[in-house]
Amino acid sequence: MTRDLPVLVVDGTRFSDLDGFARELSQLLSGYTWRGNLDALNDVLRGGYGTPSDGWVLRWVGSETSRAALGYPETARRLERLLPGVDPSNRAAFETRLDEARRGEGPTLFDEIVAIIREHGPGGRESADGILLELS
Numbered sequence: 001m002t003r004d005l006p007v008l009v010v011d012g013t014r015f016s017d018l019d020g021f022a023r024e025l026s027q028l029l030s031g032y033t034w035r036g037n038l039d040a041l042n043d044v045l046r047g048g049y050g051t052p053s054d055g056w057v058l059r060w061v062g063s064e065t066s067r068a069a070l071g072y073p074e075t076a077r078r079l080e081r082l083l084p085g086v087d088p089s090n091r092a093a094f095e096t097r098l099d100e101a102r103r104g105e106g107p108t109l110f111d112e113i114v115a116i117i118r119e120h121g122p123g124g125r126e127s128a129d130g131i132l133l134e135l136s
Contacts, residue, residue: 012062055130063135070110
């Protein structure tokens, strides 16, 4: 029998870009504001940043709307904003990734966020966090 887990709901119809997703997710966190940094998202999912302890469900309703909102244009926009701060040793690879996004190739921002969340659930490297992602 599966134990009952707290359910946090992200509504994909309430935002149209990464900043909006960050605001939507932050509303679910108790006493913490996530500002859209994907490394920090990992920290949030590990716990201690206003998420339930001992596992929870992240139910992402309107996920197809989010897939479009966090698609290639938003992926390229995010990468363009990050580019000035990229270490010179990583700049060529970063610019290649940016060029791919501009051409509509490679993972989108939506894909990256989903992959990060799934790492904290069944079969992921950080599955002990017990996060179940439901896309609907």
